[in-house]
Amino acid sequence: MAARRISSLLTRSLSASSSASASLLSSLGRNSSRNGSIKRLSTSTALEELIVPPVQIAYTQNLIDGKFVDAASGKTFPTYDPRTGEVIAHVAEGDAEDVNRAVAAARKAFDEGPWPKMTPYERSRILLRFADLVEKHSDELAALETWNNGKLHEQAAKAELPLLIRLFHYYAGWADKIHGLTVPADGNHHVQTLHEPIGVAGQIIPWNFPLLMFAWKVGPALACGNTIVLKTAEQTPLTALYVAKLFHEAGLPPGVLNVVSGFGPTAGAALASHMDVDKIAFTGSTDTGKVVLELAAKSNLKPVTLELGGKSPFIVCEDADIDHAVELAHFALFFNQGQCCCAGSRTFVHERVYDEFLEKAKARALRRVVGDPFKKGVEQGPQIDSEQFEKVLRYIRSGIESNATLECGGDRLGKKGYFIQPTVFSNVTDDMLIAKDEIFGPVQSILKFKDLDEVIRRANATRYGLAAGVFTKNIDTANTLTRALRAGTVWVNCFDVFDAAIPFGGYKMSGIGREKGIYSLHNYLQVKAVVTPLKNPAWL
């Protein structure tokens, strides 16, 4: 499979920067755009004639013990199309009782089997079969993801679904490679460690990448032999139910993966504080992450993995390739409507190139096509819901009030749905709210810096530490920044590279633990030391 990389996929101007990605772009039939032949979309057109999603909503109940069931309370909640704010389905609303039932099913599947008692190879095969089924149903899944989330259909279809499939291939390969260690002893003992599944994993995923977050959470947990109760975000319950159904078709035994739709204070809190849940993983806001950790502390001390917010610096040094930096800074912020925890939301530009950068960044934002995410050529869809939409607009007002210079954008777009103009602020200073808080929207803040020590200090002066971008041609500058930046990911002359093997996670209040790669396995394994005496050992 060709490398599928969000960054290269979505920054069309970079199609030549990576041969693997270039071939992917070709395979998407988008190379035609390089000749300017793509139809220019007017935003009004893009917003007025909405494409009808080519998919039915088949699954709206909770999936517990292998069966779709209504909520115990019988209640449902509406889920929306962010393009219009209109209801597209009513979904079973899980609460504490549904979580209890799901945990009981997961507990049974773990304690009595068959899941942890199957061979790792059998588990691996089921993950691979699941990946195949997802590939087969990619079209429906991508359409459903866009319909419920508002993200670009092309992004869902050509980047996120392939990344999900890639993730499950990756972790299928780990399932039969979970090695313990034999340990050198100081005397006549044989010492070994067993890396065992933890048990029932509770997982709470966000709405910005519903399927990808499903993959990051479910892949390693199942590969390690755990069973799962997954709570989806209330904004985007649909695709997880669909793929969970596919998982059972792939041969997953009942009770191994249970999916409950619902809200944080009810279903989420019940899961985080459940006494029979052995592990909780959460992706979402820092404030909610604190609540999750507190609930774990107050209940049974389940280990907690957190992937939380960020205010990631994107540092453009004076020797950077400016056009490249402009394009990737734009991408780092605006990708997925700015709804990324690792968004490059503080664009630090060296004073010697600041003016040129700003001019080009503004021009790029002005060129950004906002519209129906189902339409080809559209680069930005709506924000997820009215709450986020209002929040982003509040931050824009805050930026204006604090005397940042509004270079472009600054308002909503259209009258329906949650579209926001690509917005760029210049002359942003560190004390402004827009430079401190996570906005989670299409609002780029451009800051000026003078020298490396200063930008290191300022870049690190945040409670967050999720990611950073560094643009320079100088290897010393790159090495200095890479070590000095207190962030879980440093992208050097690139951004948002999300291969399965690359660990992702935060320093400081951006989270605890790492997902993806070999590091994610730690989250779902317990270490057991086994010690036995040796009689007359041949060696020590």
Place this chain on the structure above:
Amino acid sequence: MAARRISSLLTRSLSASSSASASLLSSLGRNSSRNGSIKRLSTSTALEELIVPPVQIAYTQNLIDGKFVDAASGKTFPTYDPRTGEVIAHVAEGDAEDVNRAVAAARKAFDEGPWPKMTPYERSRILLRFADLVEKHSDELAALETWNNGKLHEQAAKAELPLLIRLFHYYAGWADKIHGLTVPADGNHHVQTLHEPIGVAGQIIPWNFPLLMFAWKVGPALACGNTIVLKTAEQTPLTALYVAKLFHEAGLPPGVLNVVSGFGPTAGAALASHMDVDKIAFTGSTDTGKVVLELAAKSNLKPVTLELGGKSPFIVCEDADIDHAVELAHFALFFNQGQCCCAGSRTFVHERVYDEFLEKAKARALRRVVGDPFKKGVEQGPQIDSEQFEKVLRYIRSGIESNATLECGGDRLGKKGYFIQPTVFSNVTDDMLIAKDEIFGPVQSILKFKDLDEVIRRANATRYGLAAGVFTKNIDTANTLTRALRAGTVWVNCFDVFDAAIPFGGYKMSGIGREKGIYSLHNYLQIAHRAQFVIMQWNGSHHPCRKSLPSDLLDCLKIVPAGLALC
């Protein structure tokens, strides 16, 4: 250095079970006991003529930024000799303000250096020099440890000090072996991970093994390049101050290791909820562990390592070597006055060997010599303080009231200090408090079982999961139990083996994370990954900066569909 192993050191009847330990026992001059020639001490004698500890208390102030200083408040608190309950020193009482100062010093030493900027080799050398200095001062340290804690002097001198030294040699060896990974990419990227120190580590240690817990915490944190604020237990502040002083003599820069004496609700809580502390590690009770995690959650989400309580099963199968099992079950529970988080505090014995086991276990407990821990031949000293002493006695009363059979012991010993008779209960059932709660004292509970499935279920039916002992000669039984027991350590035909390389930690509510061994490094490292865009020619040779890229890029930019003018 000969293997020094607590278990073999202290179970005199097992001297033949391991040649390494046997030689160690010889070196201690204790093999004479195998011939019964050791002088039997009467308990009253042992308690009446207390040995004067051969050591002075030199350090009682907080150690902050390389200097011994009084508490900011000027306050002190008394610390005691558990043999008598008498005050032996007044120690600076650190609270939030002292923690603030210590964190500021640690922050500075981390953010500005020199600690994380030194080479790993230089850090390693300092750890090794420290280990040498501890070895040189072992006598004073062991005496001080026993004086302040009540543990056997021989145990402190011959097992715990050597284990501390061993731990620092072990982690000194790790300091220059903290490797990151290079990561296979799905495309044209060079990806690597850096395993970086987390920053300022807060560490809160308990009173049952003051020096060993210092080693488990400080060793890996320093090896990984972190700086530390350590809060000791209020019961046992003395030895950590002493060794921290030695660390500075060994060349540790000021601010790298700060030691604050004080209490949990003031100093401990301030550390756990500090916004400038990047990591917290705690060893202590499960209830306090929950508070520590909550404070971390409410403050800055610092990652938390917890080593908490236990109610570890010790399972004696019908095919076990009964004498061996009796001795180790006795040791597993009574070691260190029963004040071990991993104490084998539920002795499950197969019904076919139950009567024999019980008779021998009772006889062994009756033989246990309780007395002044400074005296040779004494096997059990006092409990740490009046609070623990009273708690243990309450659990003994609870056992009697719930109709367990009191086989021996059951009361205090002497009129002074916190000595308790070695106590054995039989006919204990799973629902009794003494079978459910962590007693942390010399009280053995013996339970009967019928078959493996039953004992697995019962052994796992606890909120704890720290350790387990399994005694059987059958490899299938051993393998079945090893996998089925939900515990961080399973000792098969042994117990309390604590080599530096063996990870230790709990399942369930016994904790989060592992200490010792390679696993402990995870607690003190952040994983940063760096992805770098690389351009390669497909003939395999590197093409550092393909000249055509900028023009390609510009070319591409030209054809980007221009958006609408939005403002």
